[in-house]
Amino acid sequence: MELNAKIPDGPLEKKWSNHKFNTKLVSPANKRKYKVLVVGSGLAGASAAATLSELGYQVSCFCFQDSPRRAHSIAAQGGINAAKNYQGDGDSVFRLFYDTIKGGDFRSREANVYRLSETSVNIIDQAVAQGVPFARDYGGLLANRSFGGAQVSRTFYARGQTGQQLLLGAYSALAKQVGQKAVKMFTHTEMLDLILLDGHAKGIITRNLITGTIDCHYADSVILATGGYGNTFFLSTNAVGSNVTASFRAYKKGAGFANPCYTQIHPTCIPVSGHFQSKLTLMSESLRNDGRVWVPAQKKDKRSPQNIPNTDRDYYLERKYPSFGNLAPRDIASRSAKEACDKGLGVGETGLGVYLDFADAIKRLGQKTIKERYGNLFDMYQRITDENPYEVPMRIYPAVHYTMGGLWVDYNLESTVPGLFVLGEANFSDHGANRLGASALMQGLADGYFVIPYTLGGYLAGQKPLEKSKALEQEAKGAQENVEEKISKFLNIKGKKSPLAFHKELGTIMWEYCGMARTKEGLKEALKKIPELRDEFWENLNVTGDAGSLNQQLEKAGRVADFLEFSELMCRDALEREESCGGHFREEYQTEDGEAKRNDEDFAHVAVWEHKEGKSPLRHKEELKFENVSLTTRSYK
Amino acid sequence: MKLTLHVWRQETKNDPGEFKTYELDHVSPDMSFLEMLDLLNEEIVSRGEVAVAFEHDCREGICGACSLVINGVPHGPEKATTTCQLHMRSFKDGEHVYIEPWRAKAFPVIKDLVVNRKGLDKIIEAGGFISVNTGPVPDANNQLISKEDADKAMDAAACIGCGACVAACKNGSALLFLSAKAVHLAHLPQGQIEKKKRAKAMVEAMDEAGFGHCTNTLECEAVCPKEISADSIAQLNLEFLKASLG
Ligand SMILES: Cc1cc2nc3c(=O)[nH]c(=O)nc-3n(C[C@H](O)[C@H](O)[C@H](O)COP(=O)(O)OP(=O)(O)OC[C@H]3O[C@@H](n4cnc5c(N)ncnc54)[C@H](O)[C@@H]3O)c2cc1C
Ligand code: FES
Numbered sequence: 001m002e003l004n005a006k007i008p009d010g011p012l013e014k015k016w017s018n019h020k021f022n023t024k025l026v027s028p029a030n031k032r033k034y035k036v037l038v039v040g041s042g043l044a045g046a047s048a049a050a051t052l053s054e055l056g057y058q059v060s061c062f063c064f065q066d067s068p069r070r071a072h073s074i075a076a077q078g079g080i081n082a083a084k085n086y087q088g089d090g091d092s093v094f095r096l097f098y099d100t101i102k103g104g105d106f107r108s109r110e111a112n113v114y115r116l117s118e119t120s121v122n123i124i125d126q127a128v129a130q131g132v133p134f135a136r137d138y139g140g141l142l143a144n145r146s147f148g149g150a151q152v153s154r155t156f157y158a159r160g161q162t163g164q165q166l167l168l169g170a171y172s173a174l175a176k177q178v179g180q181k182a183v184k185m186f187t188h189t190e191m192l193d194l195i196l197l198d199g200h201a202k203g204i205i206t207r208n209l210i211t212g213t214i215d216c217h218y219a220d221s222v223i224l225a226t227g228g229y230g231n232t233f234f235l236s237t238n239a240v241g242s243n244v245t246a247s248f249r250a251y252k253k254g255a256g257f258a259n260p261c262y263t264q265i266h267p268t269c270i271p272v273s274g275h276f277q278s279k280l281t282l283m284s285e286s287l288r289n290d291g292r293v294w295v296p297a298q299k300k301d302k303r304s305p306q307n308i309p310n311t312d313r314d315y316y317l318e319r320k321y322p323s324f325g326n327l328a329p330r331d332i333a334s335r336s337a338k339e340a341c342d343k344g345l346g347v348g349e350t351g352l353g354v355y356l357d358f359a360d361a362i363k364r365l366g367q368k369t370i371k372e373r374y375g376n377l378f379d380m381y382q383r384i385t386d387e388n389p390y391e392v393p394m395r396i397y398p399a400v401h402y403t404m405g406g407l408w409v410d411y412n413l414e415s416t417v418p419g420l421f422v423l424g425e426a427n428f429s430d431h432g433a434n435r436l437g438a439s440a441l442m443q444g445l446a447d448g449y450f451v452i453p454y455t456l457g458g459y460l461a462g463q464k465p466l467e468k469s470k471a472l473e474q475e476a477k478g479a480q481e482n483v484e485e486k487i488s489k490f491l492n493i494k495g496k497k498s499p500l501a502f503h504k505e506l507g508t509i510m511w512e513y514c515g516m517a518r519t520k521e522g523l524k525e526a527l528k529k530i531p532e533l534r535d536e537f538w539e540n541l542n543v544t545g546d547a548g549s550l551n552q553q554l555e556k557a558g559r560v561a562d563f564l565e566f567s568e569l570m571c572r573d574a575l576e577r578e579e580s581c582g583g584h585f586r587e588e589y590q591t592e593d594g595e596a597k598r599n600d601e602d603f604a605h606v607a608v609w610e611h612k613e614g615k616s617p618l619r620h621k622e623e624l625k626f627e628n629v630s631l632t633t634r635s636y637k
Numbered sequence: 638m639k640l641t642l643h644v645w646r647q648e649t650k651n652d653p654g655e656f657k658t659y660e661l662d663h664v665s666p667d668m669s670f671l672e673m674l675d676l677l678n679e680e681i682v683s684r685g686e687v688a689v690a691f692e693h694d695c696r697e698g699i700c701g702a703c704s705l706v707i708n709g710v711p712h713g714p715e716k717a718t719t720t721c722q723l724h725m726r727s728f729k730d731g732e733h734v735y736i737e738p739w740r741a742k743a744f745p746v747i748k749d750l751v752v753n754r755k756g757l758d759k760i761i762e763a764g765g766f767i768s769v770n771t772g773p774v775p776d777a778n779n780q781l782i783s784k785e786d787a788d789k790a791m792d793a794a795a796c797i798g799c800g801a802c803v804a805a806c807k808n809g810s811a812l813l814f815l816s817a818k819a820v821h822l823a824h825l826p827q828g829q830i831e832k833k834k835r836a837k838a839m840v841e842a843m844d845e846a847g848f849g850h851c852t853n854t855l856e857c858e859a860v861c862p863k864e865i866s867a868d869s870i871a872q873l874n875l876e877f878l879k880a881s882l883g
Contacts, residue, residue: 074701131821240695383718
C-alpha cells in the first residue's frame with residue numbers, strides 16, 4: 001500500500017492557495033458529464049453534495065434516515081470554531097492551527113490542520129449567508145464563547161443547537177439542489193459495498209431499506225461522508241444508527257484505515273442508569289465554564305452532596321490542573337474522572353459518576369443567569385434523571401463520543417482507493433489523537449464546502465467520463481451477490497440471540513479493554529474475546545422477518561456484523577501503539593503523576609491498516625513531519 | 638412496572654392494520670419510551686415473531702425521527718417532550734398504553750409505526766432556503782442583526798421536522814412546520830429578498846403533497862415538542878397574502 005500524502009510544497013500559509021492553483025480543473029461544460037455519489041447527508045455529505053451540484057456535477061446523495069436533515073450532525077450542541085478574531089482577543093489562523101495540533105497531541109498533519117484553520121473563516125460567512133441564526137450580541141454582531149479549553153473566544157453557536165442549525169443550513173442548500181432536480185436524493189438507503197473498476201471507485205451497492213431492493217449505482221467518483229464509529233462501544237453519545245459499515249466495506253475493498261484506536265471519551269455525559277440503556281446523553285462541555293467538578297474526599301461518604309462540606313470534597317481538576325481547572329481538555333478530564341471512581345470515590349448508585357456542581361455559580365450569578373445560559377441542558381438532565389440540577393449537583397461520567405481515526409486520506413481527501421474520497425468524521429485527517437471541542441463541525445463543513453470542490457476536480461480531470469462496460473457490470477454483479485448472500489445468511493441462522501444482544505456484549509468488551517485506559521494484557525484479552533463472540537454471532541444470531549421489506553433487525557445485524565470485525569482492528573491498533581497520546585491511554589506509558597507519555601521517537605506516525613483477505617491486516621506508517629511547531633509535552637497544569 | 642401495550646401493527650401500506658396487545662413486565666421507570674419498545678422487541682423476536690418497526694435515531698430529542706401517537710397524543714403526555722425523551726416514570730404500573738403511527742393523509746404508513754414523511758422535505762425543497770451558492774459571500778459581520786431578531790429566528794428555526802403538528806391536526810395540515818421555516822428566514826435580512834416567493838412556493842408544495850388546510854384549531858402548537866408558536870402561522874398568512882396580491 002502506497003501512502004503518499006501529497007502535501008504541496010511551499011510555506012505552510014501558501015500550500016492551500018498554491019495547491020488550488022496547481023490542481024487541474026474540469027471545465028464547466030464538462031462537469032455535467034461526471035457523476036458523483038455522496039454517501040452521507042450530515043454536515044460533510046450535505047455540504048459536499050450541494051456544492052458539487054452547484055458546480056455542475058451530476059450528484060446522487062444517500063442516507064439511511066428518512067430525511068437528510070436527520071443525520072447525526074443534527075445533535076451537536078456546543079458550537080463551531082473559526083479563526084475570525086471578532087473578539088480581538090489575539091486569535092489568528094496560526095493560533096487555531098497551533099491549538100488544534102497541540103490538542104491532537106502532535107499526531108496530525110500540519111498542512112491539513114493549517115488548511116482547516118484557514119477555511120474556518122469562510123464557513124461562518126457561508127452559514128450566515130444561508131440564514132443560520134447564530135447567537136448575536138446586543139449590538140447585532142456575532143457572539144462568541146470560549147470552549148473546550150481554548151484560551152480565546154472563537155466558538156460560534158446557536159443556543160445549544162449549533163449542529164442542528166448548521167446542518168439545517170447545509171440541508172437547505174441540498175434541498176434547493178434537490179428541488180431543482182440537480183441532486184438525486186436517496187433516503188432510507190444504505191450503502192453496503194463499493195464497486196471497483198481497475199482499482200478505482202466507480203460505484204456502490206445499496207439496499208433500499210423500505211423495499212429491500214439491492215441496487216447498483218455507477219459513478220465517476222464516490223465520496224464517503226458516513227460519520228464516525230463510536231457505536232462500536234454500543235453505548236456512546238452517537239445517534240443509535242451511526243455505524244462503521246460504509247467505511248469498513250471500503251476498507252475491505254482496499255482503502256487503508258488510519259489510527260482506528262483513536263477514540264474520544266467525553267467527560268460530561270449522563271451516567272449509565274441501567275442495563276436497558278440504549279445510548280448516552282452528552283451534557284455540553286460549555287457547562288464546565290460554570291460548573292465545578294468534585295467527588296467526596298473520603299470513600300463511602302454517603303451524605304447527600306449538599307451536606308458534604310467543602311473540606312470533605314476533592315475538586316480534583318482544580319487541584320491537579322490549577323491553570324485550566326475545570327476546563328482541562330476532554331481526554332484529561334475524562335481520565336481524571338475514571339481515576340477518582342477507580343479509587344472508590346465515585347458517586348451515584350453505580351459509583352460511576354462525579355459531581356458537576358453549579359451551587360457556587362448560582363450563588364455568584366443568580367439562578368436566572370444560569371438558567372439563561374444552560375436552561376435547555378438543565379431541563380434535559382432533569383427529564384432523563386428526574387433530579388433538579390438547580391438544587392443538587394449533576395452527576396456526570398465519561399462516555400464514548402467521537403472517533404478521530406477513520407479512513408486514511410491524502411491532502412486531497414482521497415483514500416488509498418483512487419476516486420474514493422472521504423470527508424468529515426469518517427476520515428482521520430485533522431484531529432490527531434484527540435479532537436478539540438467545536439472542531440468537528442468545522443472540519444465536516446470545511447471538507448464539504450471548501451476542500452472537495454477543488455480536489456475532486458483534480459481527480460476527475462484525469463478520468464474519462466465513465467461508460468458502462470461488461471467489466472464494470474461484472475464487478476458490480478460480484479459485489480451485489482456478496483451482499484445478497486450475506487443478507488440471506490443473517491436470516492437463515494435462526495439462532496437465539498438478537499443483534500442488539502450481540503452489540504451490547506461487544507460494547508462491554510470494548511469499554512472494558514479498549515476504553516479509557518488500555519493495557520497490553522487487556523487488549524490481548526479483547527482480541528481473544530471478540531473472535532469468540534463473532535463466531536457465536538454467526539451460529540446463534542436470530543433475525544426475524546424477511547429481506548423484502550422494512551426490517552430493522554436485519555439492518556442492525558449487518559451493522560453489528562461489521563462492528564464485530566472492526567472492533568478487532570481497533571484493539572490491534574491500540575496494542576501496537578506503545579505510547580499514550582490524546583485519547584489513547586496505555587497504562588504502561590504514563591508519567592509518575594499519571595499523565596500520558598508520548599513516544600515521539602517511535603510513534604510520531606499515522607498507523608494505516610491494510611486489509612488482507614484471510615490473513616492478519618498489515619500495519620503501514622505515514623511519518624508525520626513537524627516543520628512549523630515543535631513537539632512539546634502537552635501540559636495543562 | 639407492568640404494562641399492557643396496544644401496538645398498531647400493519648405490514649404494508651395497503652394492509653388495513655390493527656392493534657395487537659402485548660403484556661410487558663420489568664419496565665423500569667428510568668427507561669425511555671423507546672427503550673421500553675426495545676425491550677418489547679427483544680421479547681417479540683425471542684418468540685420468533687417480527688419486531689415492531691418504529692423510527693428513531695438520536696434519542697435525544699433533536700433529529701425528529703421518532704414519531705408515535707401515545708394514548709392519542711403525538712409524542713405522548715409530557716409537554717415539550719419528544720417520544721425518545723419521554724420516560725416511563727410518566728406512566729403508572731398496570732397502565733394500558735396505546736401506541737399508533739402518525740395519522741395523516743400526507744403520511745401514509747410504511748410499516749407498523751413508520752410513516753412516509755417525504756412531504757415535509759418537498760416543502761423545503763420548494764422554497765425553504767436562501768438561494769445562495771457556496772462561494773464568496775460577504776463577511777459574516779457585515780450585516781448587523783439585532784439580538785431580538787436573531788433570537789426570534791432561532792425560536793422558529795428550532796423545529797425538528799418530526800411532523801407531530803401534522804399528526805395532531807384534524808385537517809393534516811403542515812402549516813406550523815412550513816411557517817416555522819418561513820418565519821425563521823423572514824426574521825433575517827438575508828431572507829428578505831425571497832420572502833414572498835418562498836411563502837408562496839412552500840404553500841403550493843404543501844397542497845401538492847396532500848397536506849390539508851389550516852383552520853386554526855392550534856392542536857399543532859399544543860403538541861410541538863419544541864414549542865414552536867402558532868403566531869408564526871399568522872405571520873406566514875400575512876406574507877402569503879402579500880405574495881398572492883403580487
Ligand atoms: C452529542 C454530540 C454533540 C456534539 N457536539 C459537537 C460540537 O458542539 N461541536 C463540534 O464541532 N462537534 C460536535 N460533535 C461532533 C460532530 O457532531 C460530528 O463529528 C459531526 O457532526 C459528524 O458529521 P459527518 O457529516 O461527518 O457525519 P454524520 O453527521 O454522522 O452523518 C453521517 C451520514 O452518513 C449516512 N450514512 C452512514 N452510513 C451510511 C451507509 N452505510 N449508507 C448510507 N448512508 C450512510 C447517515 O445517514 C448520515 O447522513 C458532537 C457529537 C455528538 C455525538
Ligand atoms: S429519536 Fe431523534 S428526536 Fe427522537
